[in-house]
Amino acid sequence: MNLTALEQQIRERIGLDVASIGASALDRAVQRRILALGLTEGDYLRFVERDATEWSSLVGELVVPESWFFRGGVDFFQYLARWVRNRLNESKGTVIRVLSVPCSTGEEPYSLALALDQEGIPASRWQIDGVDLAREHLLRAVEGRYSSFSFREALDPRPKSFHLADDGRWELHPQYRERVRFRTGNLVDPGFLVAEPPYNLILCRNLFIYLTSDGRTRALANIERLLAPDGRLCLTASEADRLAGGPFVSDGPVSLALFQRSRGEKTLAPRSGVLGLPRKPSGSQPRAASRSGVTRSYTHVSLPHAAPVCDSIGETRRLADAGNLDAARTLCLKTIASETPTANHFSLLGIIHLATGATDDATEAFRKALYLEPGHAEALTHMIVLCEQRGDGDQAAGLRRRLSRLKLGAVS
């Protein structure tokens, strides 16, 4: 199927680098839509070009919606909640406005809502807007029902804030759902949220890795327009590294990838460390970096600090943690070539590939990890997500069963 024209349109309209989601992702997404609509290939390509609803459905199929509660660690969301509280203490009577873009299926803005609630901040003092390109993802966000897999990182907020729905999924209590406003929007469009007043906090996580350089520039221009003068922008550590320059400087622990507008400084290009901040010695990283266990994040490569298998693995993790992904990948490949590779080596390589958007390479690396160690939990978790992403529900279900057996202590 010749999709060159469609690929070009996708680059222009949403700034998406199709290569970043895997070589055949567009092909598969189009095939699924053709099947769903019962059209011929030619008819479909003409239809999608002029039908805005179909465009949104295709994008929903194409763009990775993967998200989960407290992605990046509970500590990260608690840090943001404390920042909001401090800001409110400084300026009585104000309301803190937060934008989560892209919000995907809602886990990110809801996690912040839960953290703000936990911090004891009254709902009347904050407003969260969740924006995403794909209508389908937002419908799921509004519904607010999630499978157990959405709670795979750190804290499990279910007992207090969710109830078990008839379909076996967990439904967020309405008191939280009502506090987040969802709407569609294209962050790379110059008209993005033009009528909105500034936001005090903008979360833009796990999007830049999928965008072309032009897409990132356009997205950043919108963020700059929408961020209050003393506001904070939050990316992920590995994405921050991709910003070749700009009007922001790092603020707070490097691992949180939080930025504020620079005062006089023109660039966020690295001086030392990922974000141009002096790097802390590894032993003094904030708890969030070492405890959050963000191995399951595709792009935030803060890796678990389990006992390293050997020094080269430890060094690779350190490089990846610092956002130095090219060096981490090179070292990992070198180690694999020169030592007897273990499942840990391949799993680590898979995570690095994911962080650079090389999904096919990542799949291959996790497959090798699972070949060497079928019960490797980290590789299993990533493989499940990858299978679901490419629509292979059967394989995902099989791997999920294997993971559950593992959790019950029966390593297979």
Ligand SMILES: C[S@@+](CC[C@H](N)C(=O)[O-])C[C@H]1O[C@@H](n2cnc3c(N)ncnc32)[C@H](O)[C@@H]1O
């Ligand atoms: C991996 S999710 C990230 C969700 C969340 N921020 C997180 O970190 O878990 C990526 C989302 O980006 C959305 N997206 C892609 N391009 C976009 C654009 N140009 N504007 C707004 N959302 C976009 C997709 O629909 C998808 O839901």
